[in-house]
Each structure stands twice: as C-alpha cells, then as structure tokens.
Amino acid sequence: MDMYTFPFDTQTCTLTLKSSGYSDKELIFADVNNQQSLTTESQQNQTMGEWELLNINASTTQPSNLVFSQHCITYQITIRRKPMLYIINLIFPVFCFLVLDVASFFMNASESEKLGLKVTLLLSISVLLLILNDKLPSTASQMPLIGKST
Known part of the structure; x- marks a missing residue:
C-alpha cells in the first residue's frame, strides 16, 4: 500500500484468478464485457466502511507457454479512502x-x-x-x- 498521501489516498489492487488443475475444456471463465455494469453492481452491494469503490476493470488473458490452454481473469480494483x-x-x-x-x-x-x-x-x-x-x-x-x- 502506498501510504504517502494518507488519509487522502487511492489504492489499486490486482486480483488474478486461474485454475491450476483444470484446462479451458473443463472450466469456462465467463467474459466480463461491460466494465461499467460490473463497477455499478459492486458499488450497490458495497457495505459502509473506510473505503469507497471507484472502479473495477476485468481482463481475460491466456498464457501461451503452458502445455494445455488455461485462461486467467485479472481484476484491477481501484478504491479510495474516506478521510x-x-x-x-x-x-x-x-x-x-x-x-x-x-x-x-x-x-x-x-x-x-x-x-x-x-x-x-x-x-x-x-x-x-x-x-x-x-x-x-x-x-x-x-x-x-x-x-x-x-
């Protein structure tokens, strides 16, 4: 965490999801096409706390160096502290x-x-x-x- 501008700071967290035991034929990750709806739904379900959800970006990637194909979903979550x-x-x-x-x-x-x-x-x-x-x-x-x- 970057605390230099505390308590007026904004943090960005990256969360990557990937199955280590199943290939794409056995497990299908749903594509997130509408980034704005993902952020809006998450903001509606957010509880009152110290942080305010600003944005969620999702992207799907496929590493090419694996024996069998596996997709990864990466979420980049941007939050701002309520000062x-x-x-x-x-x-x-x-x-x-x-x-x-x-x-x-x-x-x-x-x-x-x-x-x-x-x-x-x-x-x-x-x-x-x-x-x-x-x-x-x-x-x-x-x-x-x-x-x-x-």
Whole structure:
C-alpha cells in the first residue's frame, strides 16, 4: 500500500484468478464485457466502511507457454479512502491543541496557570497519540505527509 498521501489516498489492487488443475475444456471463465455494469453492481452491494469503490476493470488473458490452454481473469480494483474519520479523530483535535498552545504564548508570564496549561496540553497530546496508535495504519514504505513536520 502506498501510504504517502494518507488519509487522502487511492489504492489499486490486482486480483488474478486461474485454475491450476483444470484446462479451458473443463472450466469456462465467463467474459466480463461491460466494465461499467460490473463497477455499478459492486458499488450497490458495497457495505459502509473506510473505503469507497471507484472502479473495477476485468481482463481475460491466456498464457501461451503452458502445455494445455488455461485462461486467467485479472481484476484491477481501484478504491479510495474516506478521510472524514481521520479528519474528525486526528486533524481537528491536533489543530485545537495547536491553537491552545499558540494562545498560551500570549498569557502573562507571571501567572501560574501558564505552566499548568502547558503540562495539560502535553499530556493531552500524548493521550491522543496513544489512542490514535491503534487506529492508524502501521505498514508503509515511507512516512505519510500528515506525519512530516517540514
């Protein structure tokens, strides 16, 4: 998975189906002629979740280097992540903590509440990060843009 643009990412998955024990004479794969109807039917049967189905492409191929003929059906599925969950649970709370942190610089230095507010903000961000550790995906080849500071 390419997690660089998380949570605004789009993924493409390839699924290839082929029988390893039967030839084309014994097993017939149905051709998918109408790609749009395949995508529309799949979108109607999609459950509510983290991903939105964008497109399904199907193609039939026949490898020529086999002893007996076998067709393969390859499905290329394109899905997009629904980012609203991450905006509500990650981006908005971090933005609120950032506003409170910047506002604390305008407090009078002689007030004892400034230190208490800073410690409370630090603890709140730590608890938020512990909670989000379970929700955010952990496998990626590079750090997502949302986690980069520069």
